[in-house]
Amino acid sequence: MRQFRALPALFILLLAFSLHAGPSRAQTDSALQDAALLVADQVLVENDNRLIATGNVEALYDGTRLTAARIIYDQDSDSLTLEGPIYITDPEGNVLSAETGEVDSGMRNGLLRGARMVLDQQLQLASVEARRVEGRYTQLSRVAVTSCQVCGNNSAPLWSIRASRVVHDQTERQLYFENAQLRILDVPVFYLPYLRLPDPTLDRARGFLIPSIRSTTLLGFGIKVPYFIPIGDDKDITLTPYLSPVTRTLEARYRQAFRYGNIELNGAITRDTLISDGARGYFFVTGSFTLPRDFKLKFNIKTTTDDAYLNDYDYSGANRLKSDLTVSRFRRDEMISASLRHYEILSDSESNATQPSIISSAEYERRYFPRFGGEIRLGAELHNHFRYSTLDVDSDDDDTLVDGRDVTRLNADISWRDRWTLAGGIRAGALGQLWIDRFWVSQDSTRPANVSQLTPAVAVDLRWPWARAGVNGARWLIEPIAQAGWIGGERVQVTNDESTRPEFDEGNLLSLSRFPVPDRRERGYTSALGLRILRDNPAGLTAGLTLGRVWREEDDSDFTRSSGLSTATSDYLLAAHIDTSNGLVLTARSLFDPADQSVAKAEARAIWSKGLMDLGAAYVLLPTDPDEDRDQAQSEWSFDGKYQFTNNWAASAETRYDFADQRFAKTGLDIEYQNECAVVNFSASRSYASSDSLVPSTEFGLTVALKGFSTGGSAGEYRRSCR
Template structure:
């Protein structure tokens, strides 16, 4: 039959014929037994042996030799699999199939096989394939002089070259390749085994392994050794990490990473991950068998995070719990081995529930200081941190009523212990007045009871404090739209005025654990209380005044500005001078923001007095583009005297972190932090990445200029490699290393 006519008529050869038997056997499905005759699976399962389709220019059958021959662009289609060949011969007497190439077998489950010729048993369990090429998971290509099929699951290829890189006609040098004397693919275990393998980069051999194995590219999780990582530091020398990943089940896995250095350090990193229907957790840590510095045993660190949805314990649904654990053996370990520059570790556990009308939180917090001038024994441990808030709509009053109860417990190994229990009632209502003026009024009553231990300056008994607060607010937004040739430009101006009065009743000199650091900026300009916690309250008669302006341009950019100040009837002694809130007139706060599309954002926040003497200025810029990205910041904090932390030196720092793709496959990045006051570098670093569709090579260098008693300045160098198709994909949206020219037909 003619191929074109068969396609036009959708001709399908069904039961009982030799052509149907050939189609089934070529695809390894078998055609014997009742199942092949009636369309049902012989084991009573799913009807896997449904009719197949054979398309060819011509089909002939010799009854004497019992040979069926299909020639001329032969196609066999069955259950999504497609076999194409120039000619296929089925010898029923010899029970043998011969296919003349070029041959291609496409199987959605196992990939694509190309060959020059093949001789197979009808069930495809055994056979010989010449000049084979296998494409697995649309990533890994394996070319071999010959291949053998055995036991229906193993494909063994001899004298092979494997790569996931684009190889153009006439070129035999991919970015990376693995040459092996033999490669065996186990389709059941979904794993590929290499023997006598040599890894080549740009045609140069860089590593030899007598045996290695990798999972099929389509496997998301598989046990095995991951790509090693190399790094160098002038503290621990040259180090190598060789991670081993182990799948423990469908919802759990673990990674063990030996870390060996030239100074003799022997560290073991570990990570364990587990997921449940209700949540999951991650645990990771590092343990030093020998730190290679002083020969100490047992140094290390541990970290854990997790979150779970809790069952309904008769209190209603919606409760969740989350936790974070962070602990280190000493102040210097994390910095010495390039794990973290943190100077404070925070651990917590809490239970929360957030609903439309209420919020609940119960938690505990602990801290560990990694600063040489601060002992962890002086830091608080918070065994109790409790908040419950409920929103109501009171009849008669209108507006919204909020009821809140809270508790806080503070313990210290060295120092004061505190327990605080209290609550508040907060009512607020808004109105719209003539000319578009928005008005609101509120009243707040706060009540707290304190009990203090181990503090000779405070009475060894319970003390009570209450705070009444009343406030009103007026907003008058003006909006104007101006038509321009480019579109409509919108301007919004909004002056805001708040008047607040509050006072304390009872004992005002209570312990201060959560309000020791006050920051005044545009984010809390219109707050009724600018202390960050509950232990201090803002008192007296005051007015918060400010104005905001926003412009929306049709070209895709917007500009926003806010400026404001606080005016008091009498100074509030609770605010120390450097907060900008001391005195009758506060310093001026201002913020300016420019957004150009979604790519570029510039923000500046400042605090200055009426003489334009700045006590704080913070500038940030962020640009995120397809080929470049920049994050820059500048921070200025004037010298100050904090009564809780002592004198604070001037901070004047500049920082930038940038990347730029100089060529389609090359990207450079750099970072720099500079202390303007000390005229000294804080940190600098850079890196180069080469990436393409099949590989990524990352080289980075970092220098830390700061030092402490235990950790001197250090330089670190890192190098990592990712090869697509070998247990992981290359990161980033990298183009192919080359674009193959079209070949003449």
């Protein structure tokens, strides 16, 4: 018996099986490594050099699977003649089908007639013939390409690309088109002599990304065409020219991944007709890295050439830019953090010279558990804020905008706390604390240059939790809370630079000092009462309510009116949340005084997510408060929502309305159509700027993405069936 060269294990086993069993379904076991496997209903051998397999033929070789109605192997030419329907599936899952063809025994070279190729179960390429070359290239002639579902010969796809020749590089995962013609519903709309596109299995390919059309009242009608450039596996850059009658802008994004972190740079440079003096632009950098000994490094740098640029080009709506660098480490019983921040103000109402622009701080906290019980905490903070202004604060100067005060403070504290369970299930807690503060003040003749203080404090609290299990797995908790405390010492002569926006909420109801920063501390005797009610049911309604009030020895003028703490008896704090099983979540918080029926502050948020709909609404009320530089009340309502009308159509909208000014702050509408082969997105928005440096603008946007290529996203989840 002669041995076949190309597929030795396959044909020896097949021949032996056929001689003993006669014409029937023949198959090999998991043959030798790098050998082939053949399954067929019938196998015949002619003249010791020709093998014919017919009936449900399947061949496996080197990860490639071939199925056909009939395969003829000729040993002299070392080739396979195939009769269809033929399907060849490579190790990546790409499918090549044909009617007839000839390939070599390794299925690396050959010619297929009436070929159809499907990449990643998405992109379809139909051609008159396909030629396989070196197991890497597939050359298709007279090709029609689409990822749309085509039903029947008379059904035109939403989009297709016709080309005289297409080459698929399986190694580089690229598609090269010659004489490419883009068609919409079979109507030619665009022609390119040469075109290169990544196949759907490639995530990062050099080339153009999805362009977008943008039209605004400020910049006119323009187009953005991003170009992506991979630089190895760890970094890439995206360049996006933005052209309109008003502007010539080049946007850029650079990303790089390191072994222990990553960095991203975003920026743009512009020449436009909005201003006459030179170029405009912005530059943002973000990054994070893991350092030795569990430390983390994070940084964020932002800058721009002028106050209006970011708003004009819709890069950011912030009224100030915050740059920061932070090194931190958080462990179970230890916290270390050091940061450096810089603020750049973009609004007309504030000055970069007189606002704290450079802020540095370092914090440390450690806790211990001594043998005698309880917990000991040690903490320290070093802080400095710097103003660019070099003018001294003079009490005789009526112009407070020239303040140049700089402050450095060192705050340290030591505390001990413990908790016990008393008779009847009452939980009792005790706290003893000592603060040590030192302040250095410069460029402020109205205050001492440096001061120090020691502040002792003690507090006891009682909690009486009542718990009950309800029906259907619900659990109830009702917990009255009471606290009594004392804070000693006298307030030193340090200007309130940082604790200018104190908040009274459920998080600091039992705090000994409700100022956000230790440049201020409460003094004297204090007490608090609260009630917490909680219903928890994972399968039904979960709700919570917190009610509280604080009493102090005397009024504190450093608390603002809207903080709810400006008088010795605080406003009532009411906070509630509701979470239903049908996707509705409600949260609300309010400070109100029943004596004069006034509301110091109120906010509410509602979210409803169910089925095809996602809705969100929020309301914020802030009354007038000269201490917080708010000369008129702020009352704003916002809404955002999305509704999926069908599997293909969706719409989303957002709006903000200022009740105090009786005007819209921003409105927007977004409509999206998506099917198995395309995504079309149309957006419209209107910004109503209130600053003198910002101009109201209306913007329209349109993007169209063709699915099936790596730039257009997956097409599989919207695949439909033909009836």
